[in-house]
Amino acid sequence: AQSVTQLDSHVSVSEGTPVLLRCNYSSSYSPSLFWYVQHPNKGLQLLLKYTSAATLVKGINGFEAEFKKSETSFHLTKPSAHMSDAAEYFCVVSDRWGGSGNTGKLIFGQGTTLQVKP
Amino acid sequence: NAGVTQTPKFQVLKTGQSMTLQCAQDMNHNSMYWYRQDPGMGLRLIYYSASEGTTDKGEVPNGYNVSRLNKREFSLRLESAAPSQTSVYFCASSEALLGAFNEQFFGPGTRLTVL
Numbered sequence: 001a002q003s004v005t006q007l008d009s010h011v012s013v014s015e016g017t018p019v020l021l022r023c024n025y026s027s028s029y030s031p032s033l034f035w036y037v038q039h040p041n042k043g044l045q046l047l048l049k050y051t052s053a054a055t056l057v058k059g060i061n062g063f064e065a066e067f068k069k070s071e072t073s074f075h076l077t078k079p080s081a082h083m084s085d086a087a088e089y090f091c092v093v094s095d096r097w098g099g100s101g102n103t104g105k106l107i108f109g110q111g112t113t114l115q116v117k118p
Numbered sequence: 119n120a121g122v123t124q125t126p127k128f129q130v131l132k133t134g135q136s137m138t139l140q141c142a143q144d145m146n147h148n149s150m151y152w153y154r155q156d157p158g159m160g161l162r163l164i165y166y167s168a169s170e171g172t173t174d175k176g177e178v179p180n181g182y183n184v185s186r187l188n189k190r191e192f193s194l195r196l197e198s199a200a201p202s203q204t205s206v207y208f209c210a211s212s213e214a215l216l217g218a219f220n221e222q223f224f225g226p227g228t229r230l231t232v233l
Contacts, residue, residue, distance in 0.1 A: 009158075034221060043122075043208060044161075044224040090160060094220055105151075105176070105215070106222060108160035 002027045004093045006109035014117050019063075019078040021112045023091030026072060033074045034092040034106070035065055044090065050074065061085070086116045119144050122225035124209050130231045131199045139194040139228050141209030149215045150192035151176075151222060152184060154205040161208065167192055168215040199232045206230070 007022040025031060035047040048059025055067040065076045074091060091109040122143045131137055143150065148169045153161040163176030167186040181203060183195045192211075196203060206229050210222040 032220060036224075043226045044210075046221055046223070049221050105163055105166065106161075108162075110158060110160045 002031070002093050002095055002107045004091050004107055004109040006089075006091050006112045008112050009110065010113045010115065012115040012117060013081045015083055016080050019076070019081045019085065019114065021076040021089050021091075021114065023074045023076065023109060024072055025074060025091070025093045027093055027095060030095075032094040033065075033067060034094070035059065035063070035074075035076050036090045036092060037087050038090065038111075039087045047076070047089075081114075081116045083116050083118065086114055088113050121145065122209055122211055122223055124207075124225040124228050126228060127226065128229045130233065131196075132233050133200060135199050136195065136197050137199065137230075138196075139207055139209075139230075140191070141193065141225060142191045143209075143211040143223070144190065145211060145213075145223065146189070147211035147213050147223075148189070149212045149220075150186065151210040151212075152182075152192070152194045153208045153210065154178065154203075155208060155227075156205050164194065164207075166215075199230075201232045204230060204232045 003026045005024045033050040036044040037047050038044045048057045050057045050067045058064045063078050088111045090111050092106050094106050125140045151166045152164040155161050162178050165184040167173045170189045173184050185193045206227050208227050209225040212220050212222045
């Protein structure tokens with residue numbers, strides 16, 4: 001069975017400092033992994049995705065994530081936080097090719113709220 | 119392209135009332151989904167439609183029904199609303215359920231309050 005754990009429910013950083021949002025996953029098959037961002041009272045926007053090509057994935061707005069199979073992690077990073085990065089971030093896993101009992105549906109983590117202080 | 123659109127944006131119902139949430143996408147996607155979002159619980163899948171003409175239950179289907187009207191439209195119906203259905207509802211679509219193009223695109227959401 002698939003699952004995803006976001007290790008921090010809340011992260012606070014100062015503007016201009018690095019961002020690290022941690023995510024561990026569990027998947028029996030070849031996973032697709034995603035990071036989505038949700039700004040207050042908005043829908044979800046795809047930041048980046050991993051689908052078995054390069055393990056370092058670059059996304060929008062300067063974010064990137066590294067797929068580490070040995071650690072079953074997919075942490076999201078950004079070198080320098082901006083005030084506009086304040087939002088909720090969701091790590092998501094999907095069984096890309098299906099398998100016994102799996103249908104490729106997305107499994108969401110519980111979210112990490114990123115606060116950026118001036 | 120408008121992407122994924124949802125109507126209404128906000129709705130207040132009384133317990134026992136019914137309503138339908140509408141969703142449409144203009145990306146020619148095959149798969150569509152309905153989620154609910156509750157504080158501290160991420161998004162939970164209510165129903166999905168892998169392709170036109172098919173629908174399947176997700177994680178939390180009780181109290182809901184869906185209709186895949188055509189390739190573009192996927193509606194969610196609450197037959198007899200309950201306070202436990204107070205939530206934010208998101209519709210999403212993807213090119214396919216499986217494979218390398220299964221990233222989902224989300225609508226802006228419907229905020230539903232059941233009194």
